[in-house]
Amino acid sequence: MEVTLTNDQEILCFADIPTEEVNWLWYPYIPYGKITILQGDPGCGKTMVALSLAAMLSTGAALPFSPQANDPITILYQTSEDGIADTIKPRLERAQADCTRIKIIDESKTPLRFDDARLEAAVRQENARLLILDPLSAYIGESVSMNQANEVRSAFRSLYAMAQRTGCAVLIVAHMNKMNGTSALYRTSGSIDVAGAVRSILTVTKYRKSPTQRVLVPVKSNLAPAGNGLLLEVTDHVEWLDQLEEADADQLLNGNQGPAVPTKQQQAEQGLLQLLQNGPVSHKDIILHFSRQGISKRTVELAKSNLPIKSIRIKDGWLWQLEEQP
Secondary structure: OOOOOOHHHOOOOHHHOOOOOOOEEEOOOEEOOOEEEEEEOOOOOHHHHHHHHHHHHHHOOOOOOOOOOOOOOEEEEEEOOOOHHHHHHHHHHHOOOOHHHEEOOOOOOOOOOOOOHHHHHHHHHHOEEEEEEEOHHHHOOOOOOOOOHHHHHHHHHHHHHHHHHHOOEEEEEEEEOOOOOOOHHHHEOOOHHHHHOOOEEEEEEEOOOOOOEEEEEEEEEOOOOOOOEEEEEEOOOEEEEEEEOOOOHHHHHOOOOOOOOOOHHHHHHHHHHHHOOOOOEEHHHHHHHHHOOOOOHHHHHHHHHOOOEEEEEEOOEEEEEEOOOO
């Protein structure tokens, strides 16, 4: 039977299609108009990482190890695992987010799914440039089996089309499976088609022997050369520490790691002992000294609480001084 294409089924010629560049929210980790997965084992801090990025983007602060600041953007943050008022908002406040730029669709009556029209409506209404869905298993849809390739592809298709139409970056937080010892790409939960449906996968994993150190490492990067692994520290907030130029996802996930790097708090503790060994120093000068090393005021004050340091009130502020040891 002969088939004839109608006008709305035209064949396109690649020569007539304008070439477009990929736009980036955070090069080379999170592209605009595409879907990125941020994955990790339970308790590794992946939600904290997502909130840290959202906080920086809401204020226009430079993203970790990026050369310049950006204009503040609006973020939609959807979560089904953590309390909004008692967990998510306090974490955003500790990360110094501009909470007026972080919005959430009310799911109290009807849960959201990938194909929910409310997602695109909210993105357009709020001019949101980043949509975060946390976690994948809650938003892909109850009827979708994550181990069935055809169902996974179909579920992602509508979300991907929405991202393309709006230019909004989509970041999905996901748990990893328990297949230790395998390729990092196969640690993504569900069918391998979950990994195939997205353009970028970032993994948060425990790093070395420190209980609070993590590394964010690219597992998949279809649109740019894979970026460096990023060393960070997760306590009640996130501190971005360093770039790991030779970080390998498979080695990191399978435990092939070297000696621990001092955390920011450990660096602050060592630095305070050295700084105060010759006598008291003003609190203002101490904070300025550590800020030049990329160590926050909060981290310095936490370090002080672990050391024999006392505060002395003076006319125009405070001095810190080592206590005399018996």
